[in-house]
């Protein structure tokens with residue numbers, strides 16, 4: 172069975188780890204999982220290319236993640252960052268541990284030799300044993316893309332655009348945002364295998380990743396949205412909102428910025444042209460109808476098992492929709 176998922180960082184990675192757990196324990200059929208990762212968060216720091224969402228997916232699925240943080244490496248040290256700070260090197264608002272630095276050094280070395288990001292990601296996936304797990308991790312595109320946030324200037328009323336990471340990490344999304352601008356997205360082409368993975372999947376899953384700055388960016392890669400509309404696979408999504416609020420991060424601020432209701436119905440509306448099934452939290456007031464199958468489940472990923480239950484419910488919904496569609 173072929174499953175394809177679109178994913179950002181922490182929310183996507185935890186959900187997909189749960190999906191693998193579910194598949195291992197309760198799915199008799201072998202599963203090939205293709206993950207299409209957001210690269211809009213990518214940033215160049217100290218001359219190194221950092222891909223926060225891809226790295227969170229690698230470390231989480233590969234078993235090297237810092238559990239408490241949800242990003243970065245377990246058992247990490249920070250000698251390099253300490254020395255850079257002593258030198259006065261900027262920026263100092265983005266935490267990079269020593270082991271994590273090695274990923275960025277290696278990635279930058281390969282990119283510098285002209286290797287596309289997808290091939291670099293394949294190398295990194297081998298380091299983390301993703302192949303043995305039946306997982307193929309693809310960046311959404313090999314074209315460098317960067318999400319920027321247009322914010323009001325410091326008192327002078329002049330607008331300026333800052334990198335998404337600076338807005339999110341340094342300013343904790345508290346700097347009023349005018350809009351998101353994704354540099355390079357209109358000229359981006361899907362990475363090799365991305366469109367095929369959507370078209371040839373048995374089920375497509377949207378984890379509870381940020382609908383604006385994770386999933387929304389992937390959907391903006393020319394061709395991806397059309398592939399989702401055209402695929403014969405059912406597309407099932409999981410709401411990132413529990414109790415009417417994002418579980419972590421600032422998805423509510425992102426939704427407000429693009430003028431969309433901070434509700435599961437609002438998020439589903441962003442996917443309305445291709446979404447077939449939608450998991451919402453038990454207490455969610457999301458109304459049924461409009462051809463969308465809504466299923467209510469506890470949606471808090473408090474443990475790998477809880478995430479596995481959620482992912483199992485999403486997969487079951489997808490398989491049920493697929494069986495209903497199949498010609499008799």
Ligand code: GDP
Nearest residue numbers: 179180181182183379380381385417418422472
């Ligand atoms: P990021 O790139 O690291 O911000 O991660 P993602 O975009 O993949 O996921 C962020 C989203 O995951 C946030 O909007 C959260 O609301 C959502 N999220 C995180 N943990 C949970 C959880 O336990 N349950 C649900 N339903 N959503 C979650």
Ligand code: CA
Nearest residue numbers: 179180212224
């Ligand atoms: Ca992210």
